[in-house]
């Protein structure tokens with residue numbers, strides 16, 4: 001191995017080539033002038049084919065515009081400008097095919113160069129692969145928002161969504177109807193068939209919610225055998241037949257489970273945002289009162305807002 005006999009220029013070139021993350025010299029007009037480093041194909045594609053091209057030659061128009069905008073931002077700020085973005089190999093024309101297959105997330109660290117390159121202002125754009133961190137973030141967010149058993153929104157996320165709808169109601173008067181429902185005599189299912197059978201009943205109920213409702217209806221499991229469906233832009237009159245259909249469909253799906261679901265039904269209560277509500281959760285209290293009425297009236301029914 002050569003050491004002190006290396007020319008400094010060679011050493012410098014070797015160091016730049018060994019940079020763990022690719023560093024692009026990019027001009028204000030979006031021309032790729034040079035690329036250094038990022039040679040590990042587990043993390044990066046070889047970007048050598050981009051040199052001499054413009055972002056608009058190799059990227060979709062909106063992505064290319066975004067790159068130019070961030071370069072401009074860095075040039076104006078004069079400091080280090082940091083961005084996050086995702087790219088798949090198929091988004092970029094001119095990359096070597098060897099390299100990661102999936103969509104990648106990058107942190108771009110953009111530093112202004114204090115000399116002109118090819119007659120233009122330019123930046124050094126270092127693109128670090130942060131895909132593993134992003135995937136972990138997505139997984140953690142899922143875990144903090146989704147109920148593990150049912151796959152529906154959990155209480156925490158439901159209350160957040162409800163608060164957002166309440167803000168819209170307060171500002172624009174946009175209606176929302178909430179359905180709170182639970183499974184009738186669910187304790188008996190657990191007692192007769194065991195906890196796993198009870199879990200299957202909860203999962204089947206969740207599946208019917210996903211199938212029968214609009215994705216904007218945010219079905220959620222509040223806990224135990226209690227579920228909530230938020231129906232934004234929906235009056236009580238419009239919500240009543242939806243809730244009724246859901247009641248029937250859940251009973252049918254549970255019936256299809258055989259002995260564990262035979263004769264198992266749900267009861268529900270409907271309520272809408274009302275003038276005088278101080279917070280989103282007020283609607284859940286009224287819907288819960290209506291659910292209580294449904295239980296007292298003999299179960300297997302929906303009460304409230306008729």
Ligand SMILES: Nc1nc2c(ncn2[C@@H]2O[C@H](COP(=O)(O)OP(=O)(O)OP(=O)(O)O)[C@@H](O)[C@H]2O)c(=O)[nH]1
Pocket residue numbers: 149182183184185186187188190194195196197198199202223224225295299
């Ligand atoms: N299998 C299963 N059971 C659960 C879960 N969470 C709560 N439970 C059970 O759900 C049952 C809820 O029972 P109750 O609240 O008494 O209500 P119910 O038997 O449905 O009676 P009504 O609502 O009055 O018709 C309890 O036995 C809980 O132990 C769960 O995640 N899985």
